[in-house]
Amino acid sequence: xxxxxxLAGYLAPHPPHLVYGENPPQNEPRSQGGWEQLxxxxxxxxxxxxxxxxxxxxxxxxxxxxxxxxxxLGVPRLKGKSVDPIFPNLFRYNFDxxxxxxxxxxxxxxxxxxxxxxxxxxxxxxxxxxxxxxTLHLMRPQWDIPVVGLSANNSPYYLSTKEGLEEMDLxxxxxxxxxxxxxxxxxLLASNTLSHLHFHxxxxxxxxxxxxxxxxxxxxxxxxxxxxxxxxxxxKKVFDLLPQFIEEAFxxxxxxxxxxxxxxxxxxxxxxxxxxxxxxxxxxxxxxEWNLAKxxxxxxxxxxxxxxxxxxxxxxxx
Amino acid sequence: xxxxxxxxVPGTPLPLLRPDNPPWSRIANGYRAAARxxxxxxxxxxxxxxxxxxxxxxxxxxxxxxxxxxxVDENWYEYGELAYEIRIDVEVARGCVxxxxxxxxxxxxxxxxxxxxDTGTIVANTFLNSHNQWPLVIAANxxxxxxxxxxxxxxxxxxxxDKKSKKVxxxxxxxxxxxxLRKEIDIRGDSIASAADDAWNRxxxxxxxxxxxxxxxxxxxxxxKEAKPDMGFKHxxxxxxxxxxxxxxxxxxxxxxxxxxGAAVVExxx
Numbered sequence: 001x002x003x004x005x006x007l008a009g010y011l012a013p014h015p016p017h018l019v020y021g022e023n024p025p026q027n028e029p030r031s032q033g034g035w036e037q038l039x040x041x042x043x044x045x046x047x048x049x050x051x052x053x054x055x056x057x058x059x060x061x062x063x064x065x066x067x068x069x070x071x072x073l074g075v076p077r078l079k080g081k082s083v084d085p086i087f088p089n090l091f092r093y094n095f096d097x098x099x100x101x102x103x104x105x106x107x108x109x110x111x112x113x114x115x116x117x118x119x120x121x122x123x124x125x126x127x128x129x130x131x132x133x134x135t136l137h138l139m140r141p142q143w144d145i146p147v148v149g150l151s152a153n154n155s156p157y158y159l160s161t162k163e164g165l166e167e168m169d170l171x172x173x174x175x176x177x178x179x180x181x182x183x184x185x186x187x188l189l190a191s192n193t194l195s196h197l198h199f200h201x202x203x204x205x206x207x208x209x210x211x212x213x214x215x216x217x218x219x220x221x222x223x224x225x226x227x228x229x230x231x232x233x234x235x236k237k238v239f240d241l242l243p244q245f246i247e248e249a250f251x252x253x254x255x256x257x258x259x260x261x262x263x264x265x266x267x268x269x270x271x272x273x274x275x276x277x278x279x280x281x282x283x284x285x286x287x288x289e290w291n292l293a294k295x296x297x298x299x300x301x302x303x304x305x306x307x308x309x310x311x312x313x314x315x316x317x318x
Numbered sequence: 319x320x321x322x323x324x325x326x327v328p329g330t331p332l333p334l335l336r337p338d339n340p341p342w343s344r345i346a347n348g349y350r351a352a353a354r355x356x357x358x359x360x361x362x363x364x365x366x367x368x369x370x371x372x373x374x375x376x377x378x379x380x381x382x383x384x385x386x387x388x389x390v391d392e393n394w395y396e397y398g399e400l401a402y403e404i405r406i407d408v409e410v411a412r413g414c415v416x417x418x419x420x421x422x423x424x425x426x427x428x429x430x431x432x433x434x435x436d437t438g439t440i441v442a443n444t445f446l447n448s449h450n451q452w453p454l455v456i457a458a459n460x461x462x463x464x465x466x467x468x469x470x471x472x473x474x475x476x477x478x479x480d481k482k483s484k485k486v487x488x489x490x491x492x493x494x495x496x497x498x499l500r501k502e503i504d505i506r507g508d509s510i511a512s513a514a515d516d517a518w519n520r521x522x523x524x525x526x527x528x529x530x531x532x533x534x535x536x537x538x539x540x541x542x543k544e545a546k547p548d549m550g551f552k553h554x555x556x557x558x559x560x561x562x563x564x565x566x567x568x569x570x571x572x573x574x575x576x577x578x579x580g581a582a583v584v585e586x587x588x
Contacts (some may be wrong), residue, residue: 158500
């Protein structure tokens with residue numbers, strides 16, 4: 001039986017300010033630092049990722065938003081300059097990444113088997129979105145592990161949140177099946193911020209931390225409540241509250257990465273390791289890890305039958 | 319004020335990438351007719367607002383004198399890629415940055431190598447300005463700006479261009495009804511997603527042609543809520559603001575579907 005591993009999942013948000021604050025050689029703008037607590041949180045995450053030694057990183061990003069279906073990067077190498085259209089003053093990043101096309105194709109096929117519209121992006125001149133680039137840099141600045149990049153279908157916004165996240169659940173299960181079929185040792189990255197209300201103006205010096213704080217008490221309290229539940233391993237409760245969290249805190253988890261990741265992991269009721277929290281232009285951001293390997297939950301087996309076969313010979317017949 | 323023409327056009331790349339597909343050829347042909355009409359006016363500058371260039375902090379204006387490259391649309395890449403070369407009227411654009419602030423809207427110019435240019439701007443420029451004869455001024459769509467804010471920006475931009483003695487064409491880029499078909503289709507059979515959306519689009523287009531601004535003001539809020547045109551239909555607010563809150567009729571050059579959503583090429587009488 002085909003078998004792979006999901007070693008861990010990380011909540012790995014993508015504010016470009018964190019890359020800007022770090023001053024890596026790939027990023028053109030130079031800063032005086034800033035957002036140190038979140039960047040140190042990512043240092044902890046980088047360390048544990050390094051210890052896991054995965055074959056592949058899969059990342060679901062809200063900034064590759066697609067209308068027709070769920071899309072996967074499908075070109076072996078993608079290279080270019082990612083310029084953030086909202087914060088071009090902070091993020092102009094020269095990227096060069098390799099894609100695990102075989103796994104991406106397996107994910108695409110498994111998604112289609114589950115009734116989702118799924119597509120492979122085959123144009124080598126495609127500009128990878130800045131959310132994907134930022135999360136990948138913050139987790140693995142060496143860029144030495146192949147990736148699978150997934151789009152965020154707009155179903156949670158176009159349909160109801162419930163219907164949209166049901167699609168993301170299916171996508172996560174498809175991802176799990178594909179990892180099993182290909183025998184990969186995978187790490188999943190949910191590129192999502194938590195509360196997403198934000199300031200509408202930037203300070204003169206963007207890295208002036210005296211101007212950085214939560215936008216609202218309510219958003220901050222929601223973030224703390226959800227983080228505490230995650231730290232306690234109360235996964236079911238987290239997902240029971242997710243719709244209300246999204247509604248009241250404008251949480252970016254609405255875009256689906258968080259649901260995708262947990263669905264792929266099988267919604268484990270294990271404590272999330274909390275590495276740090278901070279605001280970026282007022283939005284709430286946490287870096288957390290669910291280490292399935294440590295809890296003996298990393299092995300994933302491919303389903304014995306495909307979802308279409310499981311539905312029976314009359315499935316879809318009039 | 320020397321506005322010589324105004325157009326509302328769609329930002330979908332499908333008619334440009336596959337003009338041979340019959341449902342999309344109506345829009346492609348509409349765009350070509352609009353381009354011929356525009357060319358007869360011999361403008362100095364095209365004032366463009368694109369719903370697809372998103373901003374969330376300040377109002378953004380493109381300041382790089384020449385932008386070029388090859389763009390791959392994040393949704394419709396399977397149909398091809400979009401080469402572009404766009405000249406910017408930097409003098410007017412800079413004036414719009416200052417003008418935005420003067421009307422109480424915080425604004426910035428952007429001048430960065432490989433700044434991402436949105437699909438809608440590229441499509442409109444390719445169809446309407448195919449030899450790059452005329453420079454553009456491009457305004458972003460700030461998500462938090464209201465209909466009234468966008469009208470003020472349109473009015474201000476036209477005034478800035480007028481002060482510099484420019485002959486202006488105003489262009490608002492965005493779609494009509496916004497529901498797309500969420501399963502793959504045979505593109506030869508593309509159609510507007512629902513009869514209700516089609517009816518709404520036609521109601522609006524009819525009001526354009528009858529120059530019925532009062533009716534448009536009455537209809538637009540419900541149109542936005544029920545048919546979900548791009549970004550609250552602010553691309554029309556831009557045009558209306560630039561035209562001083564009045565339209566004198568319109569000519570419909572093309573109307574049709576774009577994977578279920580509504581697309582129209584409209585030339586307003588000025």
